[in-house]
Amino acid sequence: MGRTIFVGDIHGCAAEFGDLLDALKFAQGVDRVLLVGDLVARGPDSAGVIALAQSVGAKAVRGNHDEKVLSWWRVAQTSGRREANRRVKLSERHQQVAAQCSEPQLAFLATLPLMMSLPEHNVLMVHAGVDPSIPTAANVEEVLLTVRSIDEQGKVTRRLTGLPWAAGWRGPQQIVFGHDARRNLQLEAFATGLDTGCCYGRQLSALVLDAGEPMPTAPEARRARVAQVAARAVWCPMGSGDGPE
Template structure:
């Protein structure tokens, strides 16, 4: 049995299936961990979701910002933009089933046996371990509630970028969604910057990649994440494993086999 990690498939179904074959992923005995953004940007989001649903007993998934956006578009609270390539999904006969399954996925996954944390974007340096888990559970419960459209309508907000334990619930949720699914850079005091997407090679202080700011997780855990395609060619601390190589932008899809730390690549096919 092997454990494989991948992120930011973004509807690149052909590349995804080729990569599974290249890596010798065996659906009968291996497990696939996916660090979010299954959909959007690439042309085949429906096929990606259908395939993952068909092997759901062999997957562990955390949601990314584009996955939340699909749920919001499906709920009618956000516009279906052309670049999302959501039309096939929204018109499919099984969209209800697939959306409900997507809503049931996690925001945070922790493998205590192998000491691995998986998130889509980042972890706030202002959280301790228990706060991190509590914030993820609060988002997950909101997505599963009957009021999930109202939650999604209210939660997208750039202004909530600094953690305080006394935040009211909706602002806790806003901050948590920003940290888990959208963050790249922070200021030295931990305040989130939700605007800059450039490579750390060209960004100067006081902006710092979120994984540079001290937290105690990297002393005991490895952290797998996606979301940040411009991290390529950037040196990252050894406890962190970024997996987004920008396949949907003409780059590559990347898969990591955990046991031997072997990487597998598939270039975008157009």
């Protein structure tokens, strides 16, 4: 068995995904690639990201942008694209993803689970995070896909105000997540956030573990296992939104 390579939010940045695998000297059939979700949208080449993910045998959890496109695709599957366009309003950038990706690529997105457990690394992988006050299995989809913070009332919220949810998570599993580009690389006691805003012109990040290596608990030991490549461009201005990121 080779290494396990966790990769942050790629968001259509296919070239940078390739750059990152090259920088790590990814070994096909040996190393394992795991994506924290939001493979698509914002960047230029969502179809290219899925193609590369499939060609390297990557596994991934579903992100909120992946889910947005899927909410349209599921209707299109049963009722046709015209009816899907009527019933599910996609922003322009999500329409682009739907138009750019092939049916098998969208079907691949539809297979992505909300959570992935990797007991050999003591890791739970999820796109956005969890509510630290309840068992991980009790979290609803909305929280897993969108949470960022815990507010003054102790409730989870997708907002940036308040405590990062990851700072409130006390394990025992180490959670690897993405979704929160504004907070950049997050190294909390029991959680590692890997969304470093590649689509906004920053970096694409990976955390690399050896086969069977438990996720280090010391934040500096995790930082030492992080590799980054620079974005090739500012693909999307930050905060130019189509709703919550």
